[in-house]
Amino acid sequence: MFHNLVVKMKSIIQHCNNEIHHSLISYLCPEFLKSNFDMENRICKLFGIKYPIISGGMVWCSGWRLASAVSNNGGLGLIGTGSMHPDVLREHIQKTKLATSNPFGVNVPLFYPELDTIMNIIVEEKVPVVFTSAGSPKKYTQWLKERGIIVAHVIASSAFALKCEEAGVDAIVAEGFEAGGHNGKEETTTMTLIPAVRRVTSLPLLAAGGIGTGEAILAAMALGADGVQIGSRFAISEESSAHPDFKKMVTGLAEGDTKLALKKIGAVRLIKNEFFQEVNKLELEGATPDSLRVLLGRGRAKLGMFEGDLEKGELEIGQVASIINEVLPVETIMANLIQEYQQAKTRMNTREFDF
Numbered sequence: 001m002f003h004n005l006v007v008k009m010k011s012i013i014q015h016c017n018n019e020i021h022h023s024l025i026s027y028l029c030p031e032f033l034k035s036n037f038d039m040e041n042r043i044c045k046l047f048g049i050k051y052p053i054i055s056g057g058m059v060w061c062s063g064w065r066l067a068s069a070v071s072n073n074g075g076l077g078l079i080g081t082g083s084m085h086p087d088v089l090r091e092h093i094q095k096t097k098l099a100t101s102n103p104f105g106v107n108v109p110l111f112y113p114e115l116d117t118i119m120n121i122i123v124e125e126k127v128p129v130v131f132t133s134a135g136s137p138k139k140y141t142q143w144l145k146e147r148g149i150i151v152a153h154v155i156a157s158s159a160f161a162l163k164c165e166e167a168g169v170d171a172i173v174a175e176g177f178e179a180g181g182h183n184g185k186e187e188t189t190t191m192t193l194i195p196a197v198r199r200v201t202s203l204p205l206l207a208a209g210g211i212g213t214g215e216a217i218l219a220a221m222a223l224g225a226d227g228v229q230i231g232s233r234f235a236i237s238e239e240s241s242a243h244p245d246f247k248k249m250v251t252g253l254a255e256g257d258t259k260l261a262l263k264k265i266g267a268v269r270l271i272k273n274e275f276f277q278e279v280n281k282l283e284l285e286g287a288t289p290d291s292l293r294v295l296l297g298r299g300r301a302k303l304g305m306f307e308g309d310l311e312k313g314e315l316e317i318g319q320v321a322s323i324i325n326e327v328l329p330v331e332t333i334m335a336n337l338i339q340e341y342q343q344a345k346t347r348m349n350t351r352e353f354d355f
Contacts, residue, residue: 008321012175014063014327024260027142029310039232041226041227042054042204042226042227043171043204043206043209043226043227044121044227045293046170046171046204047076047103047105047129047150048103048128049071049075049076049101049102049103050074051074051075051227051334051337051338052206052228053074053075053076053217053225053228053230053334053337054070054072054075054076054077054078054105054131054173054206054225054227054228054229054230055067055075055076055077055228055229055230055231055234056078056080056081056107056208056229056230056231056234057078057079057081057082057105057106057107057108057131057234058082058180058181058200058231058234058235058242058316059080059082059158059301059305059316060241060242060301060302060306061078061080061204061234061235061240061241061305062077062078062079062080062084062107062234062235062240062241063079063080063092064079064091064092064093064095064096064099064269065099065239065240065241066237066240066241066330067079067092067096067100067104067105067235068095068096068099068100068104069237069239069329069330069333070104070234071096071100071102071103071104071331072099072100072102073330073331073334073335074104074334075334076103076104076129077096077100077104077105077108077157077201078105078106078129079092079093079096079104079105080107080129080305081106081107081108081109081112081118082107082109082112083301083302083306084188085114086114086117086121086319087116089106089118089121090121091127092128093106093121093122093125093320094125097125097334103128103129103133104127104128104129105127105128105129105130105150105187105296106122106127106129106130106131106139107130107131107132107133108122108130108131108132108133109132109133109134109135109182110132110133110134110135110136110139110140111134111135112296119133119143119144120142122144122149123144123147123149127149127177128149128150128152129149129150129151129152130144130149130150130152131151131152131153131173132153132154132285133153133182134154134182136167137151137160137163137164137169138151138163138166138167138168140292141153141167141169142167142168145236146182146266148343150170150171151168151169151170151171152169152170152171152172152173152206153167153169153171153172153173154172154173154175154177154208154229154261155172155173155174155197156174156175156176156183156184156185156186156188156193156310157184157186157188157193157196157220158193158196158197158199158201159199160201160229161174161200161203162201163200164201164203164288165201165203166201169203170203170204171203171204171205172197172201172204172205172206173205173206173207173208173229174193174194174197174205174206174207174208174225175190175193175209175229176188176189176190176191176192176193176194176207176208176209176210177189177260177267177269178190178209178210178269178318178319178320179208179209179210179232180231180232180235180258180269180316180317180318180319180321181231181268181269181318182205182266182267182268183241183260183267183269184267185263187265189209189210189261190208190209190210190211190220191223191289193209194207194220194223194224194225195223195224197224198223198224198225202232204226204227205225205226205227206225206226206227206228206229206340207220207221207223207225207227207228207343208227208228208229208230208231209318210319210320211228211229211233211320212230212232212233212318212323213228213323213336213337213340214336214337214338214339214340214341214342214343214344215303215340215341215344216320217337217340217341218230218344218345220339222294230316230337231318232250232318232320232321232324233252233320233324233333233337234330234333235247235317236250236251236317236321236324236328237327237328237329237330237333238327238328238329238330239330240304242306243304243306243307243308244308244327245308245310246304246305246308246310246315247327248327249271249310250271250321250324251315251318251324251325251326251327253271253321253322253324254322255319255322256322257271257272257322258270258271258272258317258319258321259272259276259280261274261279261280261283262279262283262292262296263278263283264283264287264288264289264292265289265292265293265296267318268314268316269316269317269318270314270315270316271316271317271321273304273310273311273313273315274311274312275304275312275313275314275315276302276315277312278295279295282295287312293336294339295316300312300313300314301314301316309324338350
């Protein structure tokens with residue numbers, strides 16, 4: 001009945017412009033904008049969530065507050081283990097379980113130490129979903145799946161997508177180099193990467209990198225993704241554990257204020273602050289990996305993103321930061337994403353293309 005009503009409405013106002021068309025649907029049937037994604041969406045079915053939206057497991061941002069807020073609002077929230085010792089991770093998992101009854105997950109970068117301890121904690125605490133990244137998907141995929149855990153792996157090329165299939169992962173995250181934080185050296189954009197990965201795999205596919213609006217979600221799906229992983233937009237939420245000064249700084253960034261750096265020791269997208277300028281100078285001079293490691297030292301990301309040193313710290317954020325203008329609660333971010341997605345879908349359904 002609801003579907004027939006929408007069809008009739010669209011037929012009646014088919015000659016209206018897009019703005020009037022959308023306004024009428026919003027007024028006459030507001031639930032249209034709140035409606036769920038396709039109930040057959042593979043990401044929703046796989047993870048048991050309402051919307052195919054995952055919050056990335058980001059260092060110094062993705063603690064239990066952010067993860068549980070995203071899960072409570074219909075997405076899949078991830079805890080980021082990259083900035084947590086094992087005992088801290090256990091605490092965050094336990095607090096997430098108290099804060100939400102919905103599915104959530106943990107992101108595990110595979111080049112970090114104490115991996116066996118971290119994986120055992122995940123199993124002991126009965127975490128339902130694990131996203132692995134920055135390493136071989138073969139390392140833990142089968143071990144986790146044997147213990148009833150759903151596994152996704154983050155990649156930056158179609159070649160690694162094939163390795164994911166061989167490893168038996170349940171889903172793939174294809175991340176373009178627009179993304180913040182650690183990144184692929186190939187500098188392949190999300191617009192190029194998603195169709196390339198879709199050509200070589202039929203697995204459920206999440207697009208990541210440069211996605212911060214509902215329009216971008218629709219675009220990712222048009223390219224072949226089943227859903228999205230969003231980092232920067234959630235990093236600059238009220239529930240993110242990042243320092244308030246870092247969040248404020250990000251809301252003032254313009255296009256071109258971030259750049260990929262440190263490729264010789266692990267490519268990462270950074271804000272162009274004083275630390276970045278030091279890195280850039282060394283790289284232009286042909287610095288060795290060892291000299292870059294000396295400059296990086298230990299705790300740079302914590303210094304910048306968590307403690308708020310905006311000049312000496314390592315500040316990781318994606319290109320999409322240039323269109324993030326305010327710090328919002330997750331509930332509002334999720335509502336905006338869904339509304340923007342539905343509005344964009346409505347515009348596309350009513351637009352005529354003349355080729």
